[in-house]
Amino acid sequence: MTDESALLREPWIDFGRQLEAGKFGIWVFLASETLFFGALLLTYTVCRIEHPDAFAAAGRETNVWYGTINTAVLLTSSLTMAVAAQAAKESARLRRVVLAGLMITAMLGLAFIVIKGFEYKEDLDKHLVPGAGFALPQPGAQLFYGFYWLVTGVHAIHLSIGIALVSRLIWVLYRRELPAKDNPEIEVTALYWHLVDIVWIFLYPLIYLPGRAS
Template identity: 40%
Template sequence: MANINATPGESHLAHHFVDSEQQFDSSKLGMWIFLVTEVLFFGGLFVAYIVYRSWNPELFYMSAKELSTIMGAINTVVLIGSSLTIALAVRAAQLNQQANISRYLIATILLACVFLVIKYFEYTSKFAVGILPGELYTYTGIDHPGAPIFFSIYYMMTGLHGIHVIIGIGLMVYLLVKTRQGSYNAAYFTPVEITALYWHLVDLIWIFLFPLLYLIE
C-alpha cells in the first residue's frame, strides 16, 4: 500500500488531524466505543430476558416452541454470510479493487434484505394467530398467565435488531453510492471499515438472539 501520510493536500483529511493514520485510528476507536453503547443498549433487553426466564422457565420453554427454528437458522446463516461479504468489501477497498467493493456491498445489502423478508414472514404468521406484543396479544395456545411477556420481549429484541438491520442497509446504500463515485480506495476507506464494524455487531447480537429465543426446548 502506498504511503498514505506524505501525500500533500489529501482531500479526506480533516483540518484538525495531523495525518491520515490519526484520523483513521480515531474514527475506528470512536466506532468501537459506539459499539460499546450498543452492547449495553441491547444489554438492558437481555437483562429483562434473563430475569423473566429465571422467573418463568416453563413459559419460555412453551413459548419458544411457537417460533420456527428453521427460519431462525436460515436467518442466522444469512447474517453470517452478510458479515463475510462486508468483510470482503473492506478487503476489496484495502486492495484498491473498486468494482469488488460495489459487488460485495450489493451482496451484503441483498442478504440483509433476505433477512428482513424472512423476518416479515415470521412476524405475519405470528400476527395471524394473535401473537402480538403487549395487550394486543390474543393467542390462546399457550397455557400460562404470563404468556404475553415472552412475546413482548421477543418483539422488543427482534424489533430493535430489525431496526438496526434497516439502518445498516441505509448505510450500505450510501457507501455504494460513494463507491460508485470512486470515493474509497486503499488510502481512504474509513467509512467502509466502520460500517462493517457496525454490521458485524448486528450479526453478533443475532448470534445470541437466535439460541435464546428460538432454541429453548
C-alpha cells in the first residue's frame, strides 16, 4: 500500500483532489475565525477610544512578563510546527523530525496554558475580575478586563483544541497508523496552529502594552 492510498478517505478517489479540498476547507474555517476575532478587536478599539485613560490604567495592571514569556513560547511553537510540516513534505525518512517537531509544539502549547494559569491566579488575587469588588475605580477599566478575560479565554480554548489535534497526530504517526510523508492532516493542523499564534500576536500589544509607553 502506497502512502497516498493509506491517506485517501471517502468520498475521494484521487489524493490530489482530497488534498486540495482539505486545504480549501481549513482556509474557509480560518476566514470565519478571522471574522470572529476581528469583531472582538473592533469592539476593543471602540471602547478604548471612548475610555483611553481607563484602558491605560487597566493595561498597567496586566503582568507584562507573563505576556512576553507566553509570546516567546507561542512564536517558538510556530517554528517547531513549521519544521514538522516542512519535514513531512520533504521525505518519508524525516519521520522522526516530524514527530519531534510535533511533540515540542504540543509541549510549548501546554507551557503556554500553564503560564496563563499562573497569570489568571494573580489576576484573581488582585481582584481584576469585572463585577463587585473590582480593584480599579475607573468604569472603563472593567470594560478592558471584560475584554481581557473574554479574548484570552477564547484563545486558550482554541489553543487547547490545537494541542489535542497535535497530540492525536503524534499518536497516529508514532503507531504508524498513517504515514508522515505528504500527510494533509499535518498541513491542516499547522495552518490552524499558526492562526492561534497570529491571533495572540495581535492580542499581546492590546492587552499588555496600554499605559506603559508614557
